[in-house]
Amino acid sequence: MKILIWKHRSVSLAALVMAIAMVGYIVAYPSFAGAYAADRPLPIYCVDRGEEKVCAISFDAAWGNEDTETLIKILDQYHVKATFFVVGDWVDKYPESVKALADAGHEVMSHSNHHDHYNSLTSEQIIADLKTSCDKIEKVTGVRPTLIRCPYGEYDNHVIEAIRSIGVEPIQWNIDSLDWKELPASEITQRVTSRIEPGSIILFHNAAKHTPEALPAILEKLIGQGYQIVPISKLLLPGTCDQDFTMDHTGKQLKCS
Secondary structure (H helix, E strand, O other): OOEEEEOOEEEEHHHHHHHHHHHHHHHHOHHHHHHHOOOOOOOEOEEOOOOOOEEEEEEEEOOOOOOHHHHHHHHHHOOOOOEEEEOHHHHHHOHHHHHHHHHOOOEEEEOOOOOOOHHHOOHHHHHHHHHHHHHHHHHHHOOOOOEEOOHHHOOOHHHHHHHHHOOOEEEOOOEEOOHHHOOOHHHHHHHHHHHOOOOOEEEEEOOOOOHHHHHHHHHHHHHHOOOEEOOHHHHOOOOOEOOOEEEOOOOEEEEOO
């Protein structure tokens, strides 16, 4: 085995590579760190629904609007209701699209007000930002959001605690379509359908290039496998964290025993 000598200390190359890889993995997948920090508050990545074949599809809406009507039509064709996490600025620009989503029976939830990095904000700033975004959504839809997807999927302890302090539940995902990378529709379809499991939450984006092309095949596959696709609020276990449900180290929501 090769040995690296640094400041008179011998370090196994394999151990060094493994340590670097571990740090990179934790940065890329924050929920993994929960395995080493049981008390760390986590957003919900997925839900333990046992063998019940139910999952949720979600879309983040922060910038473009060119595909919103197409997505509504596709989802309606398959009788599927989804959850759209929208930024407050997006509501300001496209109120007619927000109303169209709500009128079609889809959930419209918060994705923050300006898509700022919540980790860099104080708890007070996070709460103010979230409340503002919810005010905007409620004004258009008549329904106040109860869920948020943090901008960039970023969070730390103070972010999650601030969000839950006002009765809003933070939501992540356990299946990333990677549609924002402009993957071919066939690759998006394969990624999603090969990873699906009961209680999954799937991430899409409303302005991703190939999502409208991939979505019908994904819906046909999931429905063909017997999955019921529901809005996230219908997927979640009811109640509040630590009182009615708990979270494991992967961010899976579990019933309290």
